[in-house]
Amino acid sequence: MSIDGLPPLREVIERHGLQAKKALGQNFLLDLNLTGKIARAAGNLSDSTVIEVGPGPGGLTRALLSAGARRVIAIERDERCLAALAEVSNHYPGRLEVISGDALKTDFAALANAASQGGDLVRIAANLPYNIGTELLIRWLTVTDWPPFYQSMTLMFQREVAERIVAGAGSEAYGRLGVLAGWRTEARIAFDVPPQAFTPPPKVTSSVVHLVPRASPLATDVKKLGRVTEAAFGQRRKMLRQSVKSLGGEALLMRANIDPTRRAETLSVEEFVRLTNAV
Structure with missing residues (x-):
């Protein structure tokens, strides 16, 4: 059963030879009910450009477009995935821009600035590659300009990392990540995702975290x-x-x-x- 008339993700992966690479921290989410749930957790997308990191074969990308995102900008380092993403782009003319490149070298504020010139709000939604997820989050939490370039972030992490993001003082999981997220955002775990929802299944449960920037966090450097x-x-x-x-x-x-x-x-x-x- 397809949500959008495009082929099932398993078929896309097989046709394009997209076996997940451990070196790239890839675990593809194939369950379109779950990708739809992540897109809904990101809120009303009809007035938004959504920035996605690590779309892989495009499961979440499809869900975001299907949920009514005005545009999606997807940053993908793995060139093997570009042909599959081009098929999604053709299915949603003018609504998907795929950038072939490394998210750690991407100027997100510049992308967001171009989108907001067109009147769009900017949101971030991603099943982040495990090996760069925390680093990207810290960068997004510590941007110089505040309020930041995004209205919200809806991100998938390993459950243990998600717990550190939402932790408060006195909790076992509380640390640097909890302080930074708690200082500048309201963060909550939206729901968990079991290992068997992914290909290949990771060894741990994942969680989707929704973060909304605070309008005026306490002033500090x-x-x-x-x-x-x-x-x-x-x-x-x-x-x-x-x-x-x-x-x-x-x-x-x-x-x-x-x-x-x-x-x-x-x-x-x-x-x-x-x-x-x-x-």
């Missing part, structure tokens, strides 16, 4: 916050006076009015911002 969280969580079992020694140690903590004997995972996002502003 984004690069400094990165340094502070890196130092604090780099030695998370130690007291803060030890872990942030290189940034000023006890004197810094006293200036920020934070007890030097506390540990990083007990500090709220607000306290991390206060600590950063005291550096």
Whole structure:
């Protein structure tokens, strides 16, 4: 059963010889009910250009277009997938732009700027390749301009990473990722995706995370916050006076009015911002 009159994804993969490559962090999502669910989790797409990273054979791409996205810009590093994506593009004339290239070298703000010139809102939706997912998220969370170029991000991660993104102070999963996501966005896990939904099935459950930028996050220097969280969580079992020694140690903590004997995972996002502003 096809949602859009295009061939089933298994057939597309077979015809184009698209066996997933471990080196590219590829796990293709073939269940069109699930790709449709991800597209719906991204919200109303009728006024949006959606940026997608790692479309592979185009399962989520098709779901986004079928759900009414005005346009999709898909960035794909694996040239083997381009012919399959061209078929999707022909099926949705003028609505899919495929960029052959590396997402880590892509200027997303420039892509978004061009889309918003045409009056579109910009959203990011992707089943991110496992090996670059966290790095891309950190880049998107720490852009200089805020509010950022995107209205929302709907992204698939390994469940363990998803838990770190939405974690709050005091939780086992709380760390640098939780501070950055909690500082600048409202993040929640939308739903889980079992391993058998993918080809090849990963060893772990995946989760779709939906992040909406906060209009006015607490004011601080984004690069400094990165340094502070890196130092604090780099030695998370130690007291803060030890872990942030290189940034000023006890004197810094006293200036920020934070007890030097506390540990990083007990500090709220607000306290991390206060600590950063005291550096």
